[in-house]
Amino acid sequence: MNKIPFVTKEQVEEIVKTYPTPFHIYDEKAIRENARALKAAFSWNKGFREYFAVKATPNPFILKIFKEEGCGTDCSSLTELMMSEACGFKGSDIMFSSNVTPASEYKKASELGAYINLDDITHIDFLEETAGIPDTVFCRYNPGGLFKMGTDIMDNPGDAKYGMTKEQLVEAITRLKAKGVKKFGIHSFLASNTVTNEYYPELAGILFRLAVEVKEKTNTSISFINLSGGVGIPYEPGKEPNDIAVIGEGVRKKFEEILVPAGLGDVSIFTELGRFMCGPYGGLVTKAIHEKHIYKEYIGVDACAVNLMRPAMYGAYHHITVLGKENEPCSHKYDITGSLCENNDKFAIDRMLPEITPGDYLFIHDTGAHGFSMGYNYNGKLKSAELLLKENGSVQMIRRAETPEDYFATFDFCEIFKNH
Numbered sequence: 001m002n003k004i005p006f007v008t009k010e011q012v013e014e015i016v017k018t019y020p021t022p023f024h025i026y027d028e029k030a031i032r033e034n035a036r037a038l039k040a041a042f043s044w045n046k047g048f049r050e051y052f053a054v055k056a057t058p059n060p061f062i063l064k065i066f067k068e069e070g071c072g073t074d075c076s077s078l079t080e081l082m083m084s085e086a087c088g089f090k091g092s093d094i095m096f097s098s099n100v101t102p103a104s105e106y107k108k109a110s111e112l113g114a115y116i117n118l119d120d121i122t123h124i125d126f127l128e129e130t131a132g133i134p135d136t137v138f139c140r141y142n143p144g145g146l147f148k149m150g151t152d153i154m155d156n157p158g159d160a161k162y163g164m165t166k167e168q169l170v171e172a173i174t175r176l177k178a179k180g181v182k183k184f185g186i187h188s189f190l191a192s193n194t195v196t197n198e199y200y201p202e203l204a205g206i207l208f209r210l211a212v213e214v215k216e217k218t219n220t221s222i223s224f225i226n227l228s229g230g231v232g233i234p235y236e237p238g239k240e241p242n243d244i245a246v247i248g249e250g251v252r253k254k255f256e257e258i259l260v261p262a263g264l265g266d267v268s269i270f271t272e273l274g275r276f277m278c279g280p281y282g283g284l285v286t287k288a289i290h291e292k293h294i295y296k297e298y299i300g301v302d303a304c305a306v307n308l309m310r311p312a313m314y315g316a317y318h319h320i321t322v323l324g325k326e327n328e329p330c331s332h333k334y335d336i337t338g339s340l341c342e343n344n345d346k347f348a349i350d351r352m353l354p355e356i357t358p359g360d361y362l363f364i365h366d367t368g369a370h371g372f373s374m375g376y377n378y379n380g381k382l383k384s385a386e387l388l389l390k391e392n393g394s395v396q397m398i399r400r401a402e403t404p405e406d407y408f409a410t411f412d413f414c415e416i417f418k419n420h
Contacts, residue, residue: 282368
């Protein structure tokens with residue numbers, strides 16, 4: 001079973017007349033439809049809001065799409081806060097979830113009136129000294145140990161640097177209440193890129209029970225419960241994707257079962273999704289420029305790990321379509337490589353694909369989140385353009401490709417590159 005690209009060979013041949021490969025391209029229509037599906041899935045909760053994880057796709061054009069769809073932003077750094085501000089997000093539109101947080105970032109979040117999510121109990125005093133304690137504060141919870149669903153180990157929170165223990169969280173809320181905090185939220189992230197409809201309901205149950213316990217121990221009602229991210233996408237073809245309607249219904253059942261009897265039926269549910277919101281709706285388009293026949297068969301493309309580092313960093317699978325050859329047999333085994341001086345600069349290893357010749361265009365799927373954003377400049381390689389396939393079928397550049405001038409810009413204090 002194959003994944004189907006949202007652009008054709010003919011479309012790409014037209015696009016490259018203006019925007020040469022490589023480039024990331026995003027499908028606006030699909031992004032909007034998915035945002036609406038998420039909102040519908042949680043429409044039973046009157047305070048529900050999605051805070052799109054800016055780290056996944058930090059592009060103001062993408063953020064403005066989500067703003068139009070009623071989403072806020074989830075920020076974890078100063079520049080993400082600045083980008084959100086520039087796009088018109090302010091106050092409760094912004095969730096600031098960070099760790100090892102510099103004072104300047106708390107100050108900016110406070111200036112914007114953002115919700116601040118404290119990662120650690122020691123940050124209470126640090127926040128108070130640097131920016132003051134706001135009326136609303138979120139606290140991040142880490143349950144420790146292994147996170148299991150049935151007999152499957154999903155992740156290892158006890159080994160993660162994020163969040164507070166239950167005892168610390170209860171103490172933090174007590175201390176914050178004494179400092180004048182009026183409303184509280186709790187937040188947790190227990191597993192990454194889950195492709196199961198059971199993850200969010202399971203996480204919700206943990207946080208809902210924690211909210212009940214906090215109320216019992218501190219006489220404080222939690223106002224907001226942030227389920228964070230972790231709802232993933234199937235990178236491999238043929239794998240069943242998450243059904244957000246089923247997930248929303250699963251969370252609703254936990255809500256009715258745990259929170260409503262405890263008098264917490266007015267809690268607002270928040271999510272901080274990135275990969276689920278944008279991942280499948282972006283692709284990296286690259287051109288085959290070399291072939292090599294030694295101990296293995298290699299196809300060299302004009303993109304590299306600078307443009308998409310997940311395969312190099314994690315050994316992650318990204319499906320590849322050779323545009324125009326979708327119906328040809330996958331009869332050739334290739335490593336698909338970039339040009340970095342690193343042997344892990346490979347988009348695929350021993351991948352069965354149709355025969356590829358230089359000049360063919362490859363569509364690398366599911367790069368809409370944590371794709372461009374994880375890029376870097378090793379070997380002096382430059383990041384690509386980002387394009388948006390508009391709902392009307394036109395293509396808009398939403399980030400230009402980097403130039404050597406951008407690469408050398410941090411030497412603008414000296415004369416070395418002035419005449420070059």
